[in-house]
Amino acid sequence: MTLDAMRCFCAVVDHGSFRLAGEAVHRSQPAVTQQIQGLEREFGQILLDRKTCTPTAAGQVVYERGSKLLLAAEGLHTEIADFEESDARELVVGTSDTNALYFLPEHVSAFARAMPRTHLVVHCRSSDAVADGVQHGELDLGIVTLPTDREALETRQLFEQRLILAAPKAHPLAKQQRTSLSRLQGETFVLMHEDTRTGRLLRDYFGRQGFNPQVVMDSGSFEVIKQYVASGVGLSIIPEMVLRPHDRETIAALNLAGLPRVAIGAIWRKDAYQTKAARAFLDEISPSIRRIPPTKGRKARRTSSRGSRDKPRRRDLSR
Numbered sequence: 001m002t003l004d005a006m007r008c009f010c011a012v013v014d015h016g017s018f019r020l021a022g023e024a025v026h027r028s029q030p031a032v033t034q035q036i037q038g039l040e041r042e043f044g045q046i047l048l049d050r051k052t053c054t055p056t057a058a059g060q061v062v063y064e065r066g067s068k069l070l071l072a073a074e075g076l077h078t079e080i081a082d083f084e085e086s087d088a089r090e091l092v093v094g095t096s097d098t099n100a101l102y103f104l105p106e107h108v109s110a111f112a113r114a115m116p117r118t119h120l121v122v123h124c125r126s127s128d129a130v131a132d133g134v135q136h137g138e139l140d141l142g143i144v145t146l147p148t149d150r151e152a153l154e155t156r157q158l159f160e161q162r163l164i165l166a167a168p169k170a171h172p173l174a175k176q177q178r179t180s181l182s183r184l185q186g187e188t189f190v191l192m193h194e195d196t197r198t199g200r201l202l203r204d205y206f207g208r209q210g211f212n213p214q215v216v217m218d219s220g221s222f223e224v225i226k227q228y229v230a231s232g233v234g235l236s237i238i239p240e241m242v243l244r245p246h247d248r249e250t251i252a253a254l255n256l257a258g259l260p261r262v263a264i265g266a267i268w269r270k271d272a273y274q275t276k277a278a279r280a281f282l283d284e285i286s287p288s289i290r291r292i293p294p295t296k297g298r299k300a301r302r303t304s305s306r307g308s309r310d311k312p313r314r315r316d317l318s319r
Contacts, residue, residue, distance in 0.1 A: 001039065001042055002035075003069070003070065003073055004025075004035060005035040005036070005038055005039050006039070006062075006066040006069060006070060007025050007070055008021060008025055008027060008031075008032045008035040008036060009035070009036050009039055009047065009048070009059075009062065009063070009066060010063055010066050010067055010070060011024045011025050011032070012032065012036065012048060012053050013048075013053070013054070013055055013059070013063050014136060015053075016052075016053045016054075017053055018032050018033060018053065036048060039062070043058065043062065045058040045059075046058070046059070047059035047062055068271070071137070071269070071271055071272055072271075074137065074272070074273075089115075089117065089118045089119070089275065089277050090118070090119045090120075090121060091118050091119070091120050091121070091140050091141070091275070091277045091278060091281060092121045092123065092138070092139050092140050092141075093120065093121070093122050093123070093139065093140065093141045093142070093143065093281070094122075094123045094124075094125050094129070094130035094133050094134065094139040094141070094142045094143070094144075095122065095123075095124065095125075095130060095142065095143035095144070096124060096125070096126065096127065096130075096143075096144075096145070097124045097221060097222075097223070098222055098239065098242060099143050099264065100122055100124050101223070101242075102239075102241050102242055103143070103159075103241070103264070103285075104122070104143075104285075107281075107284050107285045108120060108122075110284055111280065111281055111284050114280055114284070115276075115277055115280055115281075118277040120281075123139065126195070126196060126197075126220075127142075127144035127145045127148070127196070127197045128197075130142040130143070130144050130267075131144060131148050131150060131153065131267060134153060134267050134268060134269060135150060135152050135153060135269065137269065137272070140268065140275070140278050141266060141267070141268050141278055141281060141282065142266065142267040142268070143158070143264065143265070143266055143267075143285070144197075144264070144265060144267055145196075145197035145198060145201075145262055145263070145264060146263040146264065146265045147263070148265075148267060150267075151270075152269060152270055152271075153267045153268065153269060153270060154267065154268050154269070154270045155265050155266070155267050156265055156266045156267075156282070156286065157263055157264070157265040158264050158265055158266055158285060158286060158287070159263075159264055159287070160261040160262065160263050160264070161239040161240070161241060161261060161262040161263075161264060162239065162240045162241075162261060163237050163238065163239060163240070163256075163259045163260065163261065163262065164237070164238065164239075164240045164243075164253045164254060164255065164256065164259075165179065165184075165235060165236075165237055165253070165254040165255070165256040165259075166225075166226070166229045166235065166236045166237070166238050166243070166251050166252070166253060166254075167229070167235050167251070167252045167254060168229055168230060168231070168232045168250065168251065168252070169230075169249070169250050169251065169252055170232060171232075171235070171252070173235075173252070173254060174252035174254075175252075176254060177254060177255060178254055178255035178256070178257065179254050179255075179256060179257075180256070180257050180258075181206075181209055181211045181256070181257075181258070184211070184213070184235065185211075186214070187213075187214065187234070187235050188214050188215075188216045188233065188234035188235070189213045189214060189215045189216065189234045189235050189236060189237075190215075190216065190217045190218075190219065190225050190228045190229060190233055190234040190235070190236045191213070191215050191217075191218055191219075191225075191236060191237065192218070192219065192220070192222070192225065192237075192238075193218040193219060193220045194218070195220070196220060197262075198239075198262055199218070201260060201262060202237055205258075205259070205260055209258070215234075216233060216234050217233060217234070222238050222239065222242045223242075225238060226238070226242065226243075226247055226251060229251055230247070230250035230251050237256065237259065239262065240253065266282055266285065266286070268282075
């Protein structure tokens with residue numbers, strides 16, 4: 001049994017296709033087939049249903065043990081390479097457009113100064129896609145909307161987003177500081193798509209409150225939503241941190257009683273070796289405060305200096 005054969009087998013199970021597995025491990029489809037046939041001869045068992053690319057009972061055991069072997073082998077290579085601090089490294093992080101735009105910039109600047117030889121790569125994806133990427137080893141770290149229910153991942157909450165009701169400045173509600181759902185009956189809404197975690201959180205909240213919003217448009221981008229709110233298409237519920245000073249010239253922010261908060265956290269593979277760069281990045285994005293302060297009217301408070309930030313804790317909560 002070779003690691004290459006095990007890598008091919010696990011890739012077929014992960015991707016559900018010999019062709020996609022070949023692309024993932026940089027092998028031709030016939031080469032992947034040969035590797036898996038070799039494993040089956042060695043174990044004396046059929047490991048894959050060829051029609052569905054799902055593992056048999058024996059194949060499931062091989063997949064579970066083999067995935068751990070591959071993770072350990074990858075971690076060993078990474079850990080030994082990590083001894084040479086002078087070598088350039090790459091750190092691959094996945095997160096949403098929102099976090100990339102509004103949360104990460106100051107932290108990326110600080111990280112670049114602290115780890116100048118580490119090349120940071122940021123992939124913008126949905127929280128579910130980021131969790132997939134971290135779990136399969138395509139991403140070193142993820143910054144996602146919590147919770148995530150994957151046993152293979154460690155989680156650390158970073159902060160909470162405060163949600164507000166966004167209204168066009170010309171709307172009658174714009175002159176108020178707060179309102180309630182009962183006063184929003186008949187209003188049109190532009191909301192985050194329900195395929196996103198924030199979108200699902202809002203739909204769950206509306207359902208519990210017995211409120212059925214008149215949604216005229218869904219979007220996966222708060223930048224798009226802000227433009228449509230400012231244009232008078234409808235109201236929206238967005239994180240307060242996405243409102244920049246120039247946005248407040250066309251958009252009013254109102255408190256809406258009972259709105260949930262959105263928890264944002266970092267995730268990484270539980271059993272994978274964490275490089276110096278990954279640990280440094282986690283330390284940088286883990287502030288001593290747990291909430292991003294409002295962008296207007298209140299100052300941020302830090303309860304301790306960066307040097308006394310909380311140390312990473314083992315996960316006791318479940319993207």
